[in-house]
Amino acid sequence: MSVQKYIHKVMKSTMESTPGQAEFYQAVEEVLSTLEPLLQAEPKYDKYNILERIVIPERQILFRVVWMDDAGKIQTNIGYRVQFNSAIGPYKGGLRFHPSVNLGIIKFLGFEQIFKNSLTGLPIGGGKGGSNFDPKGKSEGEIMRFCQSFMTELSKHIGETKDVPAGDIGVGGREIGYMFGEYKRITGNFEGILTGKGLNWGGSLARTEATGFGSVYFAENILAKRGDTLEGKVATVSGSGNVAIYTIQKLYDLGAKPVTCSDSRGMIYHEKGIDLHTLKLIKEVERKGLDEYAQIHKDAVYIPVGKYPEGTNAVWGVPCDIAFPSATQNELNFADIKNLHKNGCILVTEGANMPSTPEAIHYMMENKIMYGPAKAANAGGVATSQLEMSQNASMATWSFAEVDSKLNSIMKNIFNLSYETSKEFGDEGNLMMGANIAGFRKVADSMIDQGAV
Numbered sequence: 048m049s050v051q052k053y054i055h056k057v058m059k060s061t062m063e064s065t066p067g068q069a070e071f072y073q074a075v076e077e078v079l080s081t082l083e084p085l086l087q088a089e090p091k092y093d094k095y096n097i098l099e100r101i102v103i104p105e106r107q108i109l110f111r112v113v114w115m116d117d118a119g120k121i122q123t124n125i126g127y128r129v130q131f132n133s134a135i136g137p138y139k140g141g142l143r144f145h146p147s148v149n150l151g152i153i154k155f156l157g158f159e160q161i162f163k164n165s166l167t168g169l170p171i172g173g174g175k176g177g178s179n180f181d182p183k184g185k186s187e188g189e190i191m192r193f194c195q196s197f198m199t200e201l202s203k204h205i206g207e208t209k210d211v212p213a214g215d216i217g218v219g220g221r222e223i224g225y226m227f228g229e230y231k232r233i234t235g236n237f238e239g240i241l242t243g244k245g246l247n248w249g250g251s252l253a254r255t256e257a258t259g260f261g262s263v264y265f266a267e268n269i270l271a272k273r274g275d276t277l278e279g280k281v282a283t284v285s286g287s288g289n290v291a292i293y294t295i296q297k298l299y300d301l302g303a304k305p306v307t308c309s310d311s312r313g314m315i316y317h318e319k320g321i322d323l324h325t326l327k328l329i330k331e332v333e334r335k336g337l338d339e340y341a342q343i344h345k346d347a348v349y350i351p352v353g354k355y356p357e358g359t360n361a362v363w364g365v366p367c368d369i370a371f372p373s374a375t376q377n378e379l380n381f382a383d384i385k386n387l388h389k390n391g392c393i394l395v396t397e398g399a400n401m402p403s404t405p406e407a408i409h410y411m412m413e414n415k416i417m418y419g420p421a422k423a424a425n426a427g428g429v430a431t432s433q434l435e436m437s438q439n440a441s442m443a444t445w446s447f448a449e450v451d452s453k454l455n456s457i458m459k460n461i462f463n464l465s466y467e468t469s470k471e472f473g474d475e476g477n478l479m480m481g482a483n484i485a486g487f488r489k490v491a492d493s494m495i496d497q498g499a500v
């Protein structure tokens with residue numbers, strides 16, 4: 048069978064056997080379509096049925112989460128943990144609490160995680176989880192009761208050498224704390240079963256900053272290859288959560304000027320540069336909407352989502368040199384990339400998971416816009432989570448500078464590996480292909496070594 052036919056066959060059976068999972072198909076298609084040159088060169092992946100196996104999670108757990116709201120009413124949500132692939136290490140990947148969460152979304156994120164974790168060079172497998180619980184507007188007590196109920200079931204499936212979840216959208220230090228406390232209450236064990244923990248109880252310095260910092264380090268490497276730097280570059284950033292905030296912080300550190308941020312309700316354009324202090328206050332402390340930012344900074348423009356130009360994300364209509372989508376999946380479409388291109392953008396680095404639509408990615412490739420794909424560019428978060436696991440296992444505490452320096456080297460290594468692999472397979476500089484092949488090859492070879500499991 049030709050390689051194209053093999054890929055097509057696996058895509059088709061995936062869609063038939065798991066209906067209604069559009070984001071998952073998108074993630075699978077994106078990876079499989081770039082593996083062609085590797086599959087041509089190495090028939091063993093077909094021989095050992097690797098594609099058929101790699102698109103099916105080793106295990107997926109779906110559970111009921113029941114909790115009581117402040118009015119004394121019983122509420123229900125659905126919890127998920129998808130343990131996708133443990134060929135190179137224990138499952139590792141975040142938990143997302145957002146009303147849009149369903150099995151297809153968790154599977155897309157878990158699938159991406161397999162290759163991302165492999166690229167870090169660290170011994171971690173791929174997994175992801177979460178719930179359709181919406182933390183917005185909930186009281187502290189409600190958040191705590193939800194997290195405790197969620198962990199009551201999740202605790203049966205995780206473990207230091209088995210599966211170590213972390214945060215993602217809607218899950219930050221507060222939620223990790225409530226879940227960790229509940230795990231300890233249930234099992235009686237103080238164990239590193241979650242990452243993103245508080246610094247007083249097993250967390251790692253620089254974990255909070257890691258995904259955003261890592262994404263900027265990745266961009267720095269891409270530019271360096273062209274003899275360019277971040278100094279003086281105008282950057283657009285979407286999102287205003289963990290990834291976006293620390294992307295903005297590191298952009299300033301390296302001499303760039305971030306001028307936008309956004310949330311689910313609207314976006315801010317601040318031409319003289321986003322004020323990091325105000326942003327952190329509104330989002331990390333007060334947990335409010337970005338409209339507050341424009342109340343404080345009268346020279347900033349706030350555009351609510353309903354007022355975005357038809358079919359576009361207003362963040363990508365702002366002129367910039369470099370763009371960092373850092374909110375959510377499919378937030379940068381064909382119209383958006385055309386806007387960015389028209390306004391002179393030369394590089395898109397993905398802080399969020401799968402933020403660019405396939406049409407937008409195709410446009411970047413055709414028009415030679417430099418592209419840092421999520422799997423590689425945002426891998427700094429999970430890499431630093433693994434550094435947290437290492438510190439927990441050895442009961443050590445590394446300084447901020449030590450962790451940050453390891454993060455910086457890991458991002459450089461991921462860039463080099465993706466770049467060199469793109470060269471090896473005849474499309475130098477195509478980092479999407481390089482990252483997918485490099486991430487896949489290590490996992491697939493490990494699966495072959497481990498036999499029919």
Ligand code: NDP
Nearest residue numbers: 215216217258286287288289290310311374375399400428
């Ligand atoms: P947060 O919950 O901290 O922030 C998410 C941000 O995106 C918020 O500003 C949120 O707005 C906005 N947002 C979420 N959903 C939507 C939507 N549907 N439309 C518009 N805006 C939206 O999450 P993170 O910063 O941790 O995660 C952001 C992205 O980065 C996700 O794709 C995640 O998977 C990815 N990622 C995160 C890592 C991490 O270490 N945290 C690691 C690797 C990838 P609002 O404030 O209104 O909710």
